[in-house]
Amino acid sequence: MQVIILPTPKDVALHAANKVVDVIIKKTRPVLGLATGSTPIALYNELVCRHQAGRLSFKSIRTFNLDEYIGIDEDHKQSYRSFMNRYLFDLVDIDLTNTHVPAATSLDPDVLNHNAVLYDAKISAAGGIDLQILGIGTNGHIGFNEPTSSFSSRTRIKTLSESTIAANKRFFMADEFQPYLAITMGIGTILESREILLMATGKEKASAVKDMIEGPLSSMCPASILQQHEKAIIILDEEAASSLTLKEYYLWCETKRQQLHKGNCV
Numbered sequence: 001m002q003v004i005i006l007p008t009p010k011d012v013a014l015h016a017a018n019k020v021v022d023v024i025i026k027k028t029r030p031v032l033g034l035a036t037g038s039t040p041i042a043l044y045n046e047l048v049c050r051h052q053a054g055r056l057s058f059k060s061i062r063t064f065n066l067d068e069y070i071g072i073d074e075d076h077k078q079s080y081r082s083f084m085n086r087y088l089f090d091l092v093d094i095d096l097t098n099t100h101v102p103a104a105t106s107l108d109p110d111v112l113n114h115n116a117v118l119y120d121a122k123i124s125a126a127g128g129i130d131l132q133i134l135g136i137g138t139n140g141h142i143g144f145n146e147p148t149s150s151f152s153s154r155t156r157i158k159t160l161s162e163s164t165i166a167a168n169k170r171f172f173m174a175d176e177f178q179p180y181l182a183i184t185m186g187i188g189t190i191l192e193s194r195e196i197l198l199m200a201t202g203k204e205k206a207s208a209v210k211d212m213i214e215g216p217l218s219s220m221c222p223a224s225i226l227q228q229h230e231k232a233i234i235i236l237d238e239e240a241a242s243s244l245t246l247k248e249y250y251l252w253c254e255t256k257r258q259q260l261h262k263g264n265c266v
């Protein structure tokens, strides 16, 4: 794991945007794995700014989102398809047919299961994910892989935990139906990505971040499995990093890594 600690959420978004652009530049037809939620919004804003400034095109990019709610329509304001259209896809030159979000509008479990299996097949057919963007839940979830999810799980239907439902309540109106089921990429699916970039900001993520980076590998903190990924970059702001025991070491490693890149290591 490469742990990068930066002063503010804005710095986290800028650093993440640079990483996304690096991957886009190096590949002819890049495949990005995308997340929703509050954390990546600043990253998407930055990517949109770079696009509007003529510095970045999404024409060759294919995307796969982590998850989608079951029980609301695609055009519902809180569906993850709507979220992605609103914050990224409608604002850049991406071909919408190259964007994928799990198909979760059916209420028939057989159809949903079939869609989930098909989703993994589509990712494979696209050649796999080059860079997967992740956030982390306060309970350590990645995608909607809640605590006790199998580390080898595939894309499937998941029941959301009470803490996730409570955390996401803020997006729904008081009298509105709030989904408690979703289709999510499995942990096994996520781990097949060639690179992973997880962002976390804010004090409320500090405990999950500590469990992810310094805790034991445990399905009680699904994100802890990222310790086993060859190329996982974790970008944190000061608050999200505030409970880390080895915080000074991670900061020191980054300083030394940058010196090495500048050819200045002795």
Ligand code: F6R
Pocket (backbone or CB within 6 Å): 034, 035, 036, 037, 038, 039, 040, 066, 067, 134, 135, 136, 137, 138, 141, 142, 143, 144
């Ligand atoms: C989003 C997702 C979730 C979020 C996580 C953090 O597609 O799969 O795992 O990344 O719940 O959400 P925020 O960023 O809102 O704190």
